[in-house]
Amino acid sequence: MLGRTANGIFWMFRYLERSENMARLLEAGLRMALTRDIVSSEDEWRSVIAAAGQRQAFEAQHATYTGVQAWNFILRDKANPMSILSMFELVRTNARLARNAISGELWEAINDNWMQISDLLAKPVGQSDVAEAVTVIKRAGTLAHGAMVGSMLRDHAYHFARAGTMVERADAIVRILDIKYYLLLPALSYVGSSLDTSQWDQVLRSVSGDRAYRSLNAGQIDARGIVEFLVLDDRFPRSLAFCHSALREELAALARLHGGEGQANRMMREADIRLSNQSIEDIFDKGLHEFLLDFSATNAAIGQAISNDYRFLA
Known part of the structure; x- marks a missing residue:
């Protein structure tokens, strides 16, 4: 296997795992925030941003830690190169580059989920939609791993x-x-x-x-x-x-x-x-x-x- 193909597959699954882990962190933040006001519980959202390794980037954009700011920064902010939207775009890009080395089922799972996630995160995510976004992203990881295990040599x-x-x-x-x-x-x-x-x-x-x-x-x-x-x-x-x-x-x-x-x-x-x-x-x-x-x-x-x-x- 060519080194660049191996690199594409290795990083495709690193980015896939990273996006899913970010969604899990976000879900934990939502659960913690439910004990207070979901929008204004700044301590909880500060801990989520810190755990994601994005505190410096976030504070360059925002002076406060509200829920809406935090989850949109993690999910879709264009100023955040480590957003879930950016990570999943890299998943799809690497999948396309390594398409001859992966199964058709895996490519379809990644491509279909990319289209769903990009549509879902095309505009700012409100309080009523953030839980759905987290669920879709976690499911995308599950489907991709299932396709890999079930269809690849x-x-x-x-x-x-x-x-x-x-x-x-x-x-x-x-x-x-x-x-x-x-x-x-x-x-x-x-x-x-x-x-x-x-x-x-x-x-x-x-x-x-x-x-x-x-x-x-x-x-x-x-x-x-x-x-x-x-x-x-x-x-x-x-x-x-x-x-x-x-x-x-x-x-x-x-x-x-x-x-x-x-x-x-x-x-x-x-x-x-x-x-x-x-x-x-x-x-x-x-x-x-x-x-x-x-x-x-x-x-x-x-x-x-x-x-x-x-x-x-x-």
């Missing part, structure tokens, strides 16, 4: 698609955990309070992990238990452990197809050893923020190594 294209998904998903989980740890909680005195519990519940909801966590923990919301679930529980498909386990399998499959391992495989093994040797006590003793910084740097380096190994820019 398990060849280079499939494994690059899965690898891109897992690199991006791990990055999103790190961002969500770190933003809760540092930005959502206003003071140490709130630890264990109803506010703290509510915020951790929204973290779980933003990754669609609330039902799974509660089924394993008798409905109890506990910060340490949630971090362990989202970092170390490889049964949950959005945990860091699951993402890196799946990424390791995709890189091993690519190495077999190419007849040899690259730097990404070696880095993946080292990352696996480090994570498998960690307990939740080790993580909190070291510091959750420091652990997340290390994991994020390693995850980004593996993503870059994949690009280098398979000559994405050649």
Whole structure:
């Protein structure tokens, strides 16, 4: 497979995962805002923008954090190159460039959803329509992944698609955990309070992990238990452990197809050893923020190594 085709597929699924994760963050913000006035609950919307990594860009455009400003900035603002509308346009562009390497069903799913999303976000989104927009974007990701799994050969294209998904998903989980740890909680005195519990519940909801966590923990919301679930529980498909386990399998499959391992495989093994040797006590003793910084740097380096190994820019 040509490097530029592999690059297109890898980034098509990174952008797809990113747009879906942004929609999940937005949904969590909507849920948090429901406890107050959905339009004026600025603390909640500030945390959503920060978790999306868009605080500087947002504040360059807006002096306040109202719901209408926040969700339109994330969904469709032309001044935001990381908006969901921009991300999904990149999904479709990369799909078109790699069309000969993906299935017809996957192309149709992406193209049809692009047309629906672009129509939906053609004008500013009001309070009555934002929930529908989030639902459509999440469904678009589900349909595209379903088409990929159900119709594509398990060849280079499939494994690059899965690898891109897992690199991006791990990055999103790190961002969500770190933003809760540092930005959502206003003071140490709130630890264990109803506010703290509510915020951790929204973290779980933003990754669609609330039902799974509660089924394993008798409905109890506990910060340490949630971090362990989202970092170390490889049964949950959005945990860091699951993402890196799946990424390791995709890189091993690519190495077999190419007849040899690259730097990404070696880095993946080292990352696996480090994570498998960690307990939740080790993580909190070291510091959750420091652990997340290390994991994020390693995850980004593996993503870059994949690009280098398979000559994405050649």
